[in-house]
Amino acid sequence: MVPRPGDFEPWLNRLPGFGDARVASITPVDGGASNITCRVELLGSGPRTVCLRLQRERGIFEPYDVIREGRVIAALAGTAVPVPRVLGMEPDPAVLGAPFIVLEWVDAPHMGLAPDADFDAFTRMVARIHAVDWEAAGLAFLGVPASPREALEGELAAIARRMEAFGCAGEPMLREGLTQLRAAVPGDGRLALCQGDINVFNYLFRGGEVAAVVDWEQAKISDPRMDIGQLLALSHLKGAPFGPPERMPFAVRYAAASGRDPGDLRWFRAAWLWQLGVIHYGWRRFGNGSEPWYTLERAGELLEMALAELA
Numbered sequence: 001m002v003p004r005p006g007d008f009e010p011w012l013n014r015l016p017g018f019g020d021a022r023v024a025s026i027t028p029v030d031g032g033a034s035n036i037t038c039r040v041e042l043l044g045s046g047p048r049t050v051c052l053r054l055q056r057e058r059g060i061f062e063p064y065d066v067i068r069e070g071r072v073i074a075a076l077a078g079t080a081v082p083v084p085r086v087l088g089m090e091p092d093p094a095v096l097g098a099p100f101i102v103l104e105w106v107d108a109p110h111m112g113l114a115p116d117a118d119f120d121a122f123t124r125m126v127a128r129i130h131a132v133d134w135e136a137a138g139l140a141f142l143g144v145p146a147s148p149r150e151a152l153e154g155e156l157a158a159i160a161r162r163m164e165a166f167g168c169a170g171e172p173m174l175r176e177g178l179t180q181l182r183a184a185v186p187g188d189g190r191l192a193l194c195q196g197d198i199n200v201f202n203y204l205f206r207g208g209e210v211a212a213v214v215d216w217e218q219a220k221i222s223d224p225r226m227d228i229g230q231l232l233a234l235s236h237l238k239g240a241p242f243g244p245p246e247r248m249p250f251a252v253r254y255a256a257a258s259g260r261d262p263g264d265l266r267w268f269r270a271a272w273l274w275q276l277g278v279i280h281y282g283w284r285r286f287g288n289g290s291e292p293w294y295t296l297e298r299a300g301e302l303l304e305m306a307l308a309e310l311a
Contacts, residue, residue: 001036001054002028003096008040008052011095012102015088020044026052034059034197034215035066039105049105050087055098060282061197061218062162067091068142070101072216075137081129082212106204106212114205120253122203125210126195127258130224134193142221148189151222152271156181159275168281173300177274177307184310186267189223196220198227199234228254229268233276236269236302237294245269270306273299 005023012018021044029039038052055066067089074086084103091099111117134140145151160178163169195202196218204212231250236242245251245265255261277299283292 001056001098002026002038003052003054007096011090012040012050012088015102017046018042018044018087021046034061035064035069035217040102047104049107051084051103051105052100053103054096054100055093057098058286060162060279060286062165062282062286064217066099066101066217069217069219070103071141072139072219073101073103075139076132076216079132079137081125081132082210083216084212084214106214108204108206108211111200111203111205116208117200117205118208119249120257121205121209122200123250123253124257125203125213126198126227127254129195129198129213130192130227130258132193134221137193139193139219139221142219144221145191148191148223149185149187151191151220152185152189152226153182155220155222155226156185156271159278162282163278166278166281166285168278171277171281173303174274174277177270177277177303180307180310181267181271181274184267186223186264188263189225191221192224194220194222194224194227196222196227198230223268225262225265225268226271228262228265229270229272232265232269233272233302236273237276237298242302242305266306266309270303270310273303273306277303 003026005026008026009023012021021042024041024043026038026040029037035056036054040050040052042048053066056064070086070089073083076083084106087102087104089101093099111122145154163174168174195216197215202213202215203210228251232245232248235248251265277296280292280296280299
């Protein structure tokens with residue numbers, strides 16, 4: 001999927017400020033299952049580096065739509081959420097073999113590598129995302145559910161479709177999890193802009209603060225507790241003890257940063273543990289030969305405990 005410099009250069013030259021740019025190299029910069037990100041080194045009078053993001057065909061968050069992601073990032077440029085500047089978008093797959101967007105290159109390491117990364121700064125940024133006036137920002141194109149319940153039911157349906165695509169629709173643990181989650185969808189909550197994947201690797205740091213938030217392919221208008229639930233589920237898979245979700249460090253800090261009680265988090269933790277079980281199958285199938293960092297057995301054990309709370 002990594003294009004040749006000679007194929008990308010003529011397209012890039014049509015962008016304002018890149019008329020004399022020469023593409024020296026295109027290098028993939030991650031091995032994940034998001035849309036494919038490349039660092040493009042340039043020669044010429046303009047910027048020396050840009051980010052090329054190509055649409056992935058298959059992966060754990062399919063179906064992918066990189067142009068939709070580009071529209072989200074462009075809309076967020078007018079908000080308090082720092083994002084890379086969108087330089088151009090190309091929906092025609094004939095140019096490079098897949099649709100793509102071009103972003104400014106943010107020269108800052110992600111939270112997993114940044115020596116000055118701060119968990120409270122990360123938490124404040126998640127709360128800031130959830131506070132965005134998504135209507136004023138022009139983000140209604142993401143689809144506006146009639147209610148938080150409808151949003152959550154839609155998310156379950158989307159992940160259920162991935163079960164079919166990943167070949168795990170018959171897995172008893174995941175099938176039972178889906179049944180129980182559907183029966184217990186919360187009826188309270190609120191609608192907010194959700195990033196959909198608040199993995200710490202999507203937060204770039206500089207000077208102890210978040211310099212940019214990247215990877216918006218899963219952005220949606222939904223219950224913000226879905227974002228919170230992801231961090232809680234990942235924390236358990238990384239060794240955090242299982243207990244009341246509202247007492248977990250991220251939940252406590254999020255409540256302080258947002259100035260509001262997020263409410264009951266049990267369903268959302270369970271939903272993400274279930275989704276991570278589905279992701280495990282997709283990762284093994286489409287993860288470019290890499291293995292998930294967590295085991296399906298451990299995800300299943302945690303899911304069983306989380307679902308027991310909902311019974």
